[in-house]
Amino acid sequence: MSARTLPLLFLNLGGEMLYILDQRLRAQSIPGEKARKDEWTDVDRKRVMNDIITTMFNKKFMEELFKPQELYSKKALRTVYDRLAHASIMRLNQASMDKLYDLMTMAFKYQVLLCPRPKDILLVTFNHLDAIKDFIRDSPGILNQVDETFRQLIETYSCLSAGEFQLIRQTLLIFFQDMHIRVSIFLKDKVQNSNGRFVLPISGPVPWGTEVPGLIRVFNHNGDEVKRTEFTTDGNYVTPQREGSFDLYGDRVLKLGTNMYSVSRPVETHMSGSSKNLASHAKENIVPNPLAKEELNFLARLLGGLEVKKPGGSETGFRLNLFTTDEEEEHAALTRPEELSYKVINIEATQEPGRRAELSRILGEMEVAEPRPPSAGKGEDLLALMDGL
Amino acid sequence: MYRKEKSIQLKSSSAALYNNLSVLRLPGRQLACFSAVHGPSVNVVSAAADGLGFSHRQLQAKEGGMAVSTSVLTQAAWCVLPSRVLLVLTSQKGIQMYESDGSIMVYWHALDVTEHPPAQAVFARGIAAAGGRFICVGTSSGLVLVFDIPPKGTNITVSEVLEEHHDAITDIAAELGQAPDGAGDLVTADDAGTLCVWSAGEEFTLLSKIPAFGCTCSSVKLWNGVVAAGYGNGQIRLYEAATGLLRAEVNAHARWIYALDLAPQTGKLLSGAEDSFVHVWKLSRNPDTNDVEIEHCHAECVTDTQVCGARFCDPEGNSFAVTGYDLSEIFRYSQV
Numbered sequence: 024m025s026a027r028t029l030p031l032l033f034l035n036l037g038g039e040m041l042y043i044l045d046q047r048l049r050a051q052s053i054p055g056e057k058a059r060k061d062e063w064t065d066v067d068r069k070r071v072m073n074d075i076i077t078t079m080f081n082k083k084f085m086e087e088l089f090k091p092q093e094l095y096s097k098k099a100l101r102t103v104y105d106r107l108a109h110a111s112i113m114r115l116n117q118a119s120m121d122k123l124y125d126l127m128t129m130a131f132k133y134q135v136l137l138c139p140r141p142k143d144i145l146l147v148t149f150n151h152l153d154a155i156k157d158f159i160r161d162s163p164g165i166l167n168q169v170d171e172t173f174r175q176l177i178e179t180y181s182c183l184s185a186g187e188f189q190l191i192r193q194t195l196l197i198f199f200q201d202m203h204i205r206v207s208i209f210l211k212d213k214v215q216n217s218n219g220r221f222v223l224p225i226s227g228p229v230p231w232g233t234e235v236p237g238l239i240r241v242f243n244h245n246g247d248e249v250k251r252t253e254f255t256t257d258g259n260y261v262t263p264q265r266e267g268s269f270d271l272y273g274d275r276v277l278k279l280g281t282n283m284y285s286v287s288r289p290v291e292t293h294m295s296g297s298s299k300n301l302a303s304h305a306k307e308n309i310v311p312n313p314l315a316k317e318e319l320n321f322l323a324r325l326l327g328g329l330e331v332k333k334p335g336g337s338e339t340g341f342r343l344n345l346f347t348t349d350e351e352e353e354h355a356a357l358t359r360p361e362e363l364s365y366k367v368i369n370i371e372a373t374q375e376p377g378r379r380a381e382l383s384r385i386l387g388e389m390e391v392a393e394p395r396p397p398s399a400g401k402g403e404d405l406l407a408l409m410d411g412l
Numbered sequence: 413m414y415r416k417e418k419s420i421q422l423k424s425s426s427a428a429l430y431n432n433l434s435v436l437r438l439p440g441r442q443l444a445c446f447s448a449v450h451g452p453s454v455n456v457v458s459a460a461a462d463g464l465g466f467s468h469r470q471l472q473a474k475e476g477g478m479a480v481s482t483s484v485l486t487q488a489a490w491c492v493l494p495s496r497v498l499l500v501l502t503s504q505k506g507i508q509m510y511e512s513d514g515s516i517m518v519y520w521h522a523l524d525v526t527e528h529p530p531a532q533a534v535f536a537r538g539i540a541a542a543g544g545r546f547i548c549v550g551t552s553s554g555l556v557l558v559f560d561i562p563p564k565g566t567n568i569t570v571s572e573v574l575e576e577h578h579d580a581i582t583d584i585a586a587e588l589g590q591a592p593d594g595a596g597d598l599v600t601a602d603d604a605g606t607l608c609v610w611s612a613g614e615e616f617t618l619l620s621k622i623p624a625f626g627c628t629c630s631s632v633k634l635w636n637g638v639v640a641a642g643y644g645n646g647q648i649r650l651y652e653a654a655t656g657l658l659r660a661e662v663n664a665h666a667r668w669i670y671a672l673d674l675a676p677q678t679g680k681l682l683s684g685a686e687d688s689f690v691h692v693w694k695l696s697r698n699p700d701t702n703d704v705e706i707e708h709c710h711a712e713c714v715t716d717t718q719v720c721g722a723r724f725c726d727p728e729g730n731s732f733a734v735t736g737y738d739l740s741e742i743f744r745y746s747q748v
Contacts, residue, residue, distance in 0.1 A: 024484055024504060024533045091531035093592070136718070136737075141644075185630040186579065186603030187646055189668065190533060196428040196737060197451060197484065203738075203741075216716065220738070223688050223716045232627075234644045234663040236687075241660045243703055254708035256689060260666050344652075 039152025046284040074111030080168040118356035119345035132199040138228030141188035150280030226259035310399035428737040433721025436490040449485040491541035495563035502536035510577040540584040543612030550581020588676040595637030601629040631672040642669030659704040675729025684722030
């Protein structure tokens with residue numbers, strides 16, 4: 024409903040994705056000298072993070088993202104993240120990509136649900152961006168891009184009213200409706216119940232601008248207070264100490280949106296149980312949407328047009344596993360419940376002209392895709408893509 | 413004291429939208445109907461009073477001309493007029509009106525997209541029957557459309573457009589009891605928190621305007637000349653409808669209020685919010701001082717649920733029903 028939701032959805036999900044990838048890459052990395060050719064090192068990890076962040080904050084991409092528009096469907100958005108995750112030498116199998124997306128979405132759903140005020144979604148976004156800036160703190164070029172986006176967020180959202188923020192929040196909650204995938208780290212921390220629903224605390228600080236419930240004041244026709252009464256409930260609320268900062272730099276106060284993963288806390292999801300939930304069968308598009316493929320892609324096409332960093336020599340790309348073993352990954356792929364399938368065609372971005380034509384056809388472009396001249400630079404590729412629309 | 417009764421299962425969960433539960437009680441037929449929206453559809457459930465036997469129906473939001481994208485429903489509500497009852501649905505594309513059982517659509521009004529600036533969301537929201545003859549529906553641009561409803565048939569027309577609000581309409585409520593002179597028939601509320609009190613008729617007249625204080629008013633009720641308003645900061649405020657004077661201020665909830673309802677025969681007020689709580693209050697007027705009074709009667713915690721709809725199921729307020737975000741059932745409670 025709100026036409027200003029997509030940037031927040033994209034950036035926060037992207038932030039969660041980076042947290043998870045960083046944790047998995049650290050967990051699987053081997054010290055540089057000891058690493059074999061096919062094993063991850065710290066240098067590789069930084070490279071992957073840099074590549075993905077550079078792609079994510081690409082100027083043209085951000086410009087398109089910030090245009091007022093309706094939210095993409097879950098399927099369309101998933102394709103964008105597929106592309107993003109493959110913006111570097113890293114490769115993910117379908118099962119790992121599915122798990123990554125499950126974790127990202129459940130984490131952000133949790134953050135949106137527990138935001139004290141609708142406006143605090145902006146603080147959650149800033150938490151993600153602050154962490155992203157820390158990932159690339161040694162690369163001033165990319166840091167600049169991220170700061171630009173930060174400024175654009177402040178410009179776009181600072182003047183929105185509480186009511187408009189609530190509409191954004193409601194739009195996000197519609198997007199996340201009926202998702203109850205159980206996440207091991209949430210279950211352990213007791214923020215999620217075994218039925219997949221999040222725990223909503225009835226204690227703690229009230230949102231900034233809200234009073235602790237309990238007081239009733241009555242006024243006479245002159246406006247004077249004539250009576251005060253109190254009521255009690257099971258809730259145990261306190262006044263908040265201070266408000267988080269909405270500036271480029273500052274203490275956000277809110278912990279939602281900060282990195283909850285660490286090397287010692289592995290990320291797992293549980294698929295069982297959710298198939299019994301009636302609501303998860305809700306079909307997203309009852310009316311077949313002839314323009315569904317079209318929506319797929321200004322963004323995804325822009326991502327596809329960006330050059331994939333081809334590692335030198337004979338490397339074809341490092342595979343990252345979101346599971347503990349290859350067998351687990353295979354098993355997850357085979358046992359994923361039907362209704363949780365994203366039904367996404369796993370696309371590997373390559374530069375081969377023949378492959379590119381196939382991609383274009385799949386994405387439903389109207390024109391007949393011709394093999395593109397191999398020498399075109401990055402900028403010309405993008406323009407060529409846009410001309411073709 | 414209220415205790416929890418058997419819930420009603422829904423075909424799909426309820427969306428986190430304001431006032432997302434409507435209840436229709438048809439006294440003669442011992443039947444209560446419930447409706448809650450989710451995405452492009454609304455669940456309409458008819459339950460027999462003895463709790464046995466339910467029938468379910470799902471109605472869909474009507475597409476716009478181009479069928480470019482599915483439309484999301486923002487609200488569904490029954491409007492009870494002397495001659496007929498209509499089920500009204502509001503969406504991003506427009507307003508649909510059905511016969512009360514949802515069997516036939518009798519009217520469709522498409523929203524004029526050009527009225528809205530390009531980056532703004534477009535939708536209709538806020539539904540109430542007024543003046544025994546009209547149905548009023550709000551829009552995201554702040555307009556309130558007044559529809560003239562004939563006793564039967566499909567010849568529904570737009571009788572007037574009220575242009576007093578500058579922000580998206582959140583809720584509309586008609587006087588449920590007896591209005592004292594000059595106290596008005598209808599109150600409209602918007603995203604900024606401004607409230608307008610109107611007298612209904614061939615031409616609606618603005619009687620008073622209650623200014624915003626910085627918080628969205630998401631739900632509003634009007635009873636015996638008292639406006640009860642629920643706000644985004646968790647407060648309930650009571651105003652004199654005729655003068656706009658503030659009469660009571662309650663720090664009721666720890667989060668955004670999503671729904672208010674009122675039982676006209678007793679003055680009981682129901683409030684539901686994102687903080688998981690549903691409260692029952694009692695409104696009254698002190699006969700000596702004429703002060704409006706409000707006392708707290710009951711608190712119900714709907715564990716781990718952000719409440720999005722709450723309605724009394726009878727005019728005395730002996731029972732109420734609740735919907736929550738992501739919840740595929742309607743919780744019911746009755747007085748013991």
